[in-house]
Amino acid sequence: MRFPIRLAVVVLGILLLSVGVVWARGEQEEPDPVDPEEFPGYAEADVNWRALEGESINILVTPAHYFDKMRAVTPEFTRLTGIEVTFDVVPPREMRERAILDLSTGRGEYASHTGDPMFLPLFVANNWIEPLDQYLDDPELTDAGWFNVDDIIPLWRGHNTIDGQLYGMPVEGEATILIYRKDLYDELGLEVPETLEQLRENAEALHRYEPELSGLALRGFRGAGQNMYIWPSLFLAFGGEWFDDAGELAVDSPEGFAALEYYVDVLTSFAPEGVVNWNWPEIMEAFAGGTVAQFIDANSTASTIENPAMSEVAGKVGYARWPEGPGGRRVTSIWNWAMPINAALSESEKHATWLYLQWVASRETQMRSATYLEDEGDIYRTGVNRLSIWEDPEYQDALGFPDEYFDVVLGSIREDTDADWRPRIPEWPDLGEELAIAVQNALVGEDAERALRRAADRIRAEILVD
């Protein structure tokens, strides 16, 4: 019999390889400490940044200038930690569908995504995402003093907290504020409105002023994140409560009817035609084009309307907190992009994802991504998640908005709402959609009381059944 030389070569090869692998594993050293020269700001954190070197995570993000900046500074994270981060950039609705598909099938394809807080209770009810407190409290993974979670806007954290546990890390967000044409206010001698009634009077005066000018615009398009991003603030400002003492839905209350009637009245009287199909981009464009005199929407629209390249009204704009409603409250909307950790990941992937969340939500990275400019025409981020940055004169100077802007935004996100601005329940997407239909139906002519009653009845009968 011939000597089986091929077999011998193969066996020898395998042996050599395994020896090599074992040897190489034995050679693996402790990771190098982070060089403070190379990573100022991160080296001072008592965190072993390189603990998960070689991991890779995949993140779903929506296309938006603030996430472009987040992605643009992320290679820094990879150099710091050795963790590869890849992004899939998908528009919001498709992103949400993809995230839910991934979470519900437990595939763990996406370590995290730029999530909408209104879905967090739904995810938690299905055990799809991890509570973040365990990582926040773990001294191995987090330097609590350096990260200083208390500096992250408390209402955003509160809104992302379910049963006392934080589930989504706020990385970017906004408040709704009144944005008005200061020049027109001055010409007409109008005062900044303190109450919703005064807002209505101002809208009327501005609307009459010029035929091409509309007095006020608010989101009219239907959806839990469109008209139901504005109407809840009115509802609460009128003194409405989502649930009564017995825990029953209470939107079809006198306060609810009054809030809806107010919304319908100001929009049908003073808003541009077609506002019923308008979401924030349409409103912002119209304001930037000078055809709308004031609107209540996200503070982030300032980046566009204060930019002379994109706006005809740059420099003529004033900002104010929401006017007070008959219920005695100013109520701003809560919005933040909340990044969760997918529960279907392996332990080391979860840890790697946490390192990323800690990094991206840290003061250091927030400041870097806020001031990162792709090219000359680029705009700064206005949605930083930290109070200390909002108060930082360096940041305020960089943005270059009028001084009052910062007081208005800070005042709004500190005082003008509560964590239950929208109820934190898993049924919210369904419930919000139902109310969104009622609000839009009222706007196109249905009696406000009837529309709201009908929606509330359907919600009680079909959605909140126990």
Place this chain on the structure above:
Amino acid sequence: MNPKRRQKNDGGASSSSIGNEESPKRRLSLAKGQQRFGFLMVTPSLVFLLVVFTFPLLALIGMSGFQMQLARPDADSWIGLANYVRMLSDARFWHSIRLTVIYTISTVVLQVAIGMLLAVALSANLAGKLRNLLRIVVLLPMITAPVVVGLVWRTLLLTQRYGLLDFVFIRLGFGTQPWLSDPSLALVSVIVIHTWQWTPFAFLVFLASLASVPEELYEAAMIDRASALQRFRYITVPILRPAIVIVIIIRVMVALRAFAAIFSATGGGPGTATEILNLFAYRTAFTAFNLGYGATLGTTLLVITTVTSFVFFRLRSADQQ
């Protein structure tokens, strides 16, 4: 091709070339082998169909028997026909059915009527070159994706004050019109959008049918002093009849399943003014995350589409006999 027929033909061919030496048994096994080979050849496509079509369909029907709501995972359970019972008492469902019927009937009637008028008007009077050009032009709406059509109409044509249609209306002194914000007008708008996109299909089918009408028929009618209307009524319509039936069948099936153009133009709104059954099912399953009820609505739409086309095909075959 029908395997049985092949088996017969091949049997005949072999017997004539080889003569009668071959035993019936061997011939049978040859046929069997061919049959097996035939099945082997179609297996990949059968498996593909099962995986991408039959399985999801069965899953959909199965899901409609479950209480399955992402918001309430603890309550997931088999509930039999309860979703259907709930559906029958759901006012929003009946509203969507009413809209589906209005939408389907009006779009199909408009497509057939306008398509036929255009075909009749243009078939006689067009020189060859112009006709070819026209064919290309009318194809354009059809080859555009419906979601794009919806967006183009929403932004370019129907935007208030700045849209093309309002431009004309304002110039003519009618003022701006709430094309997509008034509930009834929004329904009219989405019907017009669908008709605009798909009338060319009816037009092309009718144009092709008219080309086959012998000129002598019309000449004879003219000698008998038949008026233009009479010629249309007694010659054109009977000849176009099979084409009309097939256009109606195809267009009804498509209109029942319409989605993308409405979704991008109005999103089913304002309120629920343009929410046909298909959109209602989508919203229930993917916005409200009530998968069980969404599957129920989807199954109902499937049944409606199947029954409707079945009835139409029966009518057609009865018509042909």
